[in-house]
Amino acid sequence: MPSGRKKGITYKKKNANNPEKIIERFKNKYKVDINSGCWEWQGNPNFGYGTFYMNGKIYPAHRASFILFIKPIPDEIIVCHKCNNGMCVNPTHLYGGTHSNNMNDLKKAGTLAGENNPNYGVQCSSEKKKKISDACKKAWKNPEIRKKYINSFKQRGVE
Numbered sequence: 001m002p003s004g005r006k007k008g009i010t011y012k013k014k015n016a017n018n019p020e021k022i023i024e025r026f027k028n029k030y031k032v033d034i035n036s037g038c039w040e041w042q043g044n045p046n047f048g049y050g051t052f053y054m055n056g057k058i059y060p061a062h063r064a065s066f067i068l069f070i071k072p073i074p075d076e077i078i079v080c081h082k083c084n085n086g087m088c089v090n091p092t093h094l095y096g097g098t099h100s101n102n103m104n105d106l107k108k109a110g111t112l113a114g115e116n117n118p119n120y121g122v123q124c125s126s127e128k129k130k131k132i133s134d135a136c137k138k139a140w141k142n143p144e145i146r147k148k149y150i151n152s153f154k155q156r157g158v159e
Contacts, residue, residue, distance in 0.1 A: 022054050023068055029061070030089050038088035039065075048086040065089040066096070078102060084109045 029052065030039040041050030041061045050061030059067070066079045069091035073079060077096040081088055084105065088094075097105075139145050 017055060019068075026052060026054075026064065026068060026089075032090075036083060036085070036088075037090060038083055038085050038093060039090040040085075041087045041089050045087065050087055050089065061089050062086070062094055065091050066094050070094070070096075080105060084111060 029043040029050070030041050032038075033040050043061060044051045046060070052059050052061045052064040054064060054068075060079075062081065063073060063079045066073055073096060076098075078099060079094050080097040080102045081093055082095060082105075083090070083093040085093070140149075
């Protein structure tokens with residue numbers, strides 16, 4: 001352990017919350033595709049998207065780009081890609097939309113229908129359906145889980 005540091009304490013990196021340093025670090029993690037204009041994320045991929053650490057959190061890289069170069073993201077908004085490239089972080093290729101907007105984009109691009117859909121042809125057996133149903137029923141009987149579930153709906157204005 002470096003001298004002067006105490007065990008069990010998390011120390012923040014110098015300039016960790018400095019916006020200029022965050023943007024500089026972000027810009028070092030993508031390469032520009034001259035044909036598409038996409039800024040291809042070169043950092044850690046996670047479920048088809050890059051990831052970026054800033055302000056004490058890990059963000060999908062496209063959301064971090066939106067926050068850094070456009071504006072903060074309201075809770076009800078998701079960040080959609082105009083270019084239909086999940087690894088693109090070019091802010092001019094991103095827009096704030098809804099889940100419905102995103103699904104419409106995927107339909108138009110032809111990536112939601114048929115064999116292009118990652119869930120195409122997936123079947124759930126009767127046995128698996130029963131296991132899922134039983135697990136849900138069991139979880140619902142737990143008062144703590146039920147309270148968290150109900151509160152999450154109340155916070156979103158759903159009763």
